[in-house]
Amino acid sequence: MIQNDLFLRAHRGDSIERYPVWLMRQAGRILPEYRAVRSKLSGFKELVETPAFATEVTVQPVDLLDVDAAIIFSDILVVPEAMGLPYQMIEQKGPWFENTIRSQEQFALLDDHIDVQDRLWYVFEALKQTKTALNGRVPLIGFAGAPWTILCYMVEGKGSKTFSESRKLLYTQPALAHRLLQRITDVTIDYLKGQLAAGADALQLFDSWAGILGHDQYVEFGLHYIEQICQALPNTLLTVFSKGAVASLPEIGELSCTTIGLDWNMSVPLARSLVLENKTLQGNLDPCVLYGSTDLIENETKKMLKSFKSQRHIVNLGHGVYPDIDPEKVKVFINTVKNYEISNFDNA
Amino acid sequence: MIQNDLFLRAHRGDSIERYPVWLMRQAGRILPEYRAVRSKLSGFKELVETPAFATEVTVQPVDLLDVDAAIIFSDILVVPEAMGLPYQMIEQKGPWFENTIRSQEQFALLDDHIDVQDRLWYVFEALKQTKTALNGRVPLIGFAGAPWTILCYMVEGKGSKTFSESRKLLYTQPALAHRLLQRITDVTIDYLKGQLAAGADALQLFDSWAGILGHDQYVEFGLHYIEQICQALPNTLLTVFSKGAVASLPEIGELSCTTIGLDWNMSVPLARSLVLENKTLQGNLDPCVLYGSTDLIENETKKMLKSFKSQRHIVNLGHGVYPDIDPEKVKVFINTVKNYEISNFDNA
Numbered sequence: 001m002i003q004n005d006l007f008l009r010a011h012r013g014d015s016i017e018r019y020p021v022w023l024m025r026q027a028g029r030i031l032p033e034y035r036a037v038r039s040k041l042s043g044f045k046e047l048v049e050t051p052a053f054a055t056e057v058t059v060q061p062v063d064l065l066d067v068d069a070a071i072i073f074s075d076i077l078v079v080p081e082a083m084g085l086p087y088q089m090i091e092q093k094g095p096w097f098e099n100t101i102r103s104q105e106q107f108a109l110l111d112d113h114i115d116v117q118d119r120l121w122y123v124f125e126a127l128k129q130t131k132t133a134l135n136g137r138v139p140l141i142g143f144a145g146a147p148w149t150i151l152c153y154m155v156e157g158k159g160s161k162t163f164s165e166s167r168k169l170l171y172t173q174p175a176l177a178h179r180l181l182q183r184i185t186d187v188t189i190d191y192l193k194g195q196l197a198a199g200a201d202a203l204q205l206f207d208s209w210a211g212i213l214g215h216d217q218y219v220e221f222g223l224h225y226i227e228q229i230c231q232a233l234p235n236t237l238l239t240v241f242s243k244g245a246v247a248s249l250p251e252i253g254e255l256s257c258t259t260i261g262l263d264w265n266m267s268v269p270l271a272r273s274l275v276l277e278n279k280t281l282q283g284n285l286d287p288c289v290l291y292g293s294t295d296l297i298e299n300e301t302k303k304m305l306k307s308f309k310s311q312r313h314i315v316n317l318g319h320g321v322y323p324d325i326d327p328e329k330v331k332v333f334i335n336t337v338k339n340y341e342i343s344n345f346d347n348a
Numbered sequence: 349m350i351q352n353d354l355f356l357r358a359h360r361g362d363s364i365e366r367y368p369v370w371l372m373r374q375a376g377r378i379l380p381e382y383r384a385v386r387s388k389l390s391g392f393k394e395l396v397e398t399p400a401f402a403t404e405v406t407v408q409p410v411d412l413l414d415v416d417a418a419i420i421f422s423d424i425l426v427v428p429e430a431m432g433l434p435y436q437m438i439e440q441k442g443p444w445f446e447n448t449i450r451s452q453e454q455f456a457l458l459d460d461h462i463d464v465q466d467r468l469w470y471v472f473e474a475l476k477q478t479k480t481a482l483n484g485r486v487p488l489i490g491f492a493g494a495p496w497t498i499l500c501y502m503v504e505g506k507g508s509k510t511f512s513e514s515r516k517l518l519y520t521q522p523a524l525a526h527r528l529l530q531r532i533t534d535v536t537i538d539y540l541k542g543q544l545a546a547g548a549d550a551l552q553l554f555d556s557w558a559g560i561l562g563h564d565q566y567v568e569f570g571l572h573y574i575e576q577i578c579q580a581l582p583n584t585l586l587t588v589f590s591k592g593a594v595a596s597l598p599e600i601g602e603l604s605c606t607t608i609g610l611d612w613n614m615s616v617p618l619a620r621s622l623v624l625e626n627k628t629l630q631g632n633l634d635p636c637v638l639y640g641s642t643d644l645i646e647n648e649t650k651k652m653l654k655s656f657k658s659q660r661h662i663v664n665l666g667h668g669v670y671p672d673i674d675p676e677k678v679k680v681f682i683n684t685v686k687n688y689e690i691s692n693f694d695n696a
Contacts, residue, residue, distance in 0.1 A: 164670050167636040171644055214613050214634055246594055265562050286562055288515040296519055322512050
């Protein structure tokens with residue numbers, strides 16, 4: 001049993017005493033305790049691939065920031081690597097893939113019918129160890145990249161401002177794009193089922209590059225595969241975070257998931273008008289607010305909380321916490337949420 | 349007199365026989381003739397600062413692609429440089445400023461009351477020479493960066509994925525941000541008036557980083573200053589292109605300008621429902637369509653054209669043309685627009 005199950009109740013739409021709060025990228029560079037672990041290792045990937053270390057940094061924000069949920073420390077790019085496309089994480093630069101998938105021939109070089117238990121054992125083991133370490137204090141979130149975002153990295157081979165190679169593929173080789181997206185989707189379903197089996201209480205799909213596609217393309221190449229994942233995981237607490245896809249919010253609201261993540265550019269009232277009350281909204285304070293004074297953080301956080309017109313909310317930032325944010329400022333944000341008295345909504 | 353004034357008529361909402369078409373970044377790297385000029389020079393800035401060369405590459409797409417408007421070859425960063433913040437354009441990397449504005453002290457180091465005629469003489473001279481070279485064939489567009497986008501570069505000092513330093517300033521030093529935005533606005537008004545005096549037939553404001561601000565901040569720190577510029581330039585054909593600001597389209601539609609630029613993520617019918625028929629819409633084909641086959645380009649272009657429900661449209665891409673696009677594909681796009689028979693709209 002989970003002692004603090006506020007996050008799970010808000011996900012399900014059950015009654016809550018206050019809004020639950022956690023932060024995307026809460027396990028990471030903002031914490032000196034994280035940097036201490038990281039400095040002992042050869043690199044980012046050693047941390048991701050060593051369950052004991054991944055567990056340690058996953059639990060840190062629960063101990064240090066008192067968040068209402070833990071999220072497993074990992075990387076969305078473990079999936080393409082498991083599919084046969086290894087990557088490196090280059091300091092100050094980001095991910096880099098030696099090989100990319102831009103042709104049928106390159107696609108054929110990917111490993112077919114992979115055993116995710118074998119290839120991604122370290123994530124499942126980290127989840128198990130984290131569950132033990134958390135000892136039921138708060139729920140544990142597992143995650144994966146959404147298929148479109150994973151395709152972006154597999155085609156581009158690195159980060160990009162426009163991901164024009166990936167978007168080019170949709171026009172020049174749509175059948176190949178669909179084949180690759182389907183392969184990613186199948187692996188991701190296996191991977192997420194494995195995470196649930198290893199103890200994840202809830203899941204989140206990150207579609208970081210949703211916003212670079214126009215509406216129709218995002219429906220065809222993005223949401224179609226996300227919905228497959230949702231349907232393959234019935235009775236699961238699943239959050240879909242399609243960053244920048246404000247134009248597709250009506251369709252996102254129709255997905256078979258429980259919660260919709262909002263970025264800081266999405267207006268909460270507008271999102272609620274497009275996403276019915278049968279789903280929870282998660283977000284969406286501008287992460288730059290945490291650069292501000294204590295007063296500013298309190299005021300902006302309260303302004304956001306007041307814009308909520310029901311209990312179906314999980315509080316988060318609208319993007320991962322930026323690396324140079326002072327953890328004390330994060331605590332101001334968290335405490336403001338915890339001290340906020342939730343209204344007696346007529347519709348709650 | 350302008351021989352082909354289709355662009356001007358569509359801007360004003362006058363009757364047109366067919367939709368006018370041009371491309372953002374049409375004068376540039378896609379053309380071998382541009383690269384030939386560029387290769388003779390020390391760098392990008394020599395091209396920007398030498399009127400004869402800027403004129404030559406501005407006219408190239410009129411000669412080679414037969415577009416319905418020319419846009420002066422220049423850079424939005426000439427404005428911060430004129431204000432006392434010089435930049436370099438580093439190959440493969442983009443702009444870089446040695447100094448940035450993040451404090452009142454740094455702001456105080458900017459040059460006050462600058463004479464734009466003196467500092468930006470080379471842009472005005474390029475406009476004059478281009479007018480002569482065009483000899484009235486098509487209209488000439490002048491442009492500037494919108495104040496928020498210029499602030500982003502002055503604060504960040506280079507490109508960024510998040511522009512978190514700039515967004516931080518809005519929370520931590522809003523008064524300084526407003527002071528800087530006002531200064532940029534005042535210089536930009538002088539600069540654009542100078543461009544009109546030098547022969548520009550129409551103007552465009554590029555707000556490339558509009559989309560990284562939430563709605564309320566974009567209204568306060570973005571649109572407020574754009575509206576000042578619009579009001580300072582009455583009876584001017586002015587296009588505002590706020591890339592990514594789909595959530596602010598209702599307010600953008602209220603600006604005192606004649607035309608609204610749409611990026612490729614913005615749905616034309618949705619945009620039209622938010623921007624009344626008293627304004628022209630410009631855009632918005634996904635630039636990645638031009639990677640496709642002739643058939644694909646024709647079909648996607650026609651699909652866009654069919655979505656227009658009035659004559660108040662100027663055709664363009666939804667972003668600058670990408671540097672590795674084949675100019676022959678650009679011609680397919682342009683010819684498809686030119687051969688498209690405009691409907692007899694009831695409301696036209």
